[in-house]
């Protein structure tokens with residue numbers, strides 16, 4: 293039987309969440325630590341632990357069938373590689389930044405300047421579109437230090453909380469792109485492994501929907517059910533069950549995680565009591 297080969301980052305920002313999402317899909321990796329390759333239980337899959345930056349080439353060559361990778365890396369050097377799922381973790385921006393005292397008004401201010409970056413293609417494309425010419429210095433890490441040691445006038449790198457920029461006395465002036473972890477697919481994947489990919493995608497979607505939802509249970513007097521049901525969304529519609537106490541019911545439904553607090557206030561105003569909010573493990577619509 294065929295096995296689908298997946299690449300995940302060996303160590304770094306994506307590693308832990310990549311292992312976690314596979315685990316939540318019921319796929320556990322056998323002794324992954326310090327190995328280049330590992331087998332899995334419960335799914336015909338082989339895991340390769342690779343550097344994030346090397347993964348586009350492995351996908352292109354068909355050495356691996358699929359990979360969990362930062363979208364920014366695909367934009368930089370894997371535009372020919374397709375994305376099957378967006379995974380909603382490792383969210384970040386790729387931005388241009390300059391020293392705080394740089395009088396920055398527009399992108400034209402970078403014309404003729406030196407920019408240090410690990411993302412030369414992304415910067416060149418962005419500047420090209422704006423008609424700006426700059427001199428690029430490609431470095432592979434600690435990019436934010438470059439202006440302070442006189443290597444460059446500006447930088448382009450990943451920004452998340454902004455604390456690395458802050459610590460290096462820099463300010464973000466242009467957001468070139470936003471990124472998150474994605475499931476990418478080799479153009480050389482076989483038909484047999486495409487079917488395994490579909491199975492995996494089905495599981496990932498169930499996990500992501502569940503992560504984004506809460507199961508809500510509450511009690512309400514029967515004369516309030518209609519008003520409460522109007523507030524509540526549901527997968528089809530909320531479940532209403534009678535309580536042992538006459539005149540009262542229990543209402544159950546699924547609510548989107550980021551809408552939950554708002555709905556809670558409305559529910560209380562309508563007389564809901566004993567509200568419980570529970571995590572959902574998997575969700576199939």
Ligand SMILES: Nc1ncnc2c1ncn2[C@@H]1O[C@H](COP(=O)(O)OP(=O)(O)OP(=O)(O)O)[C@@H](O)[C@H]1O
Nearest residue numbers: 304305306343344345346362363382383384450452
């Ligand atoms: N501060 C951050 N916050 C959120 N996501 C980030 C952050 N830094 C990086 N990422 C995302 O995680 C990916 C991996 O980053 P990480 O720094 O672990 O590896 P790397 O040095 O880019 O790659 P390699 O595995 O090739 O050494 C990045 O491509 C980006 O998508």
Ligand SMILES: O=P(O)(O)OC[C@H]1O[C@H](OP(=O)(O)OP(=O)(O)O)[C@H](O)[C@@H]1O
Nearest residue numbers: 433434449450451452453454455456457
């Ligand atoms: O806006 P922030 O929240 O500060 O995050 C941004 C920083 O995070 C990443 O580096 P990382 O910590 O992965 O170190 P690395 O340079 O060794 O990859 C990135 O290269 C930035 O330097």
Ligand SMILES: [Mg+2]
Nearest residue numbers: 304305433450
């Ligand atoms: Mg990094």
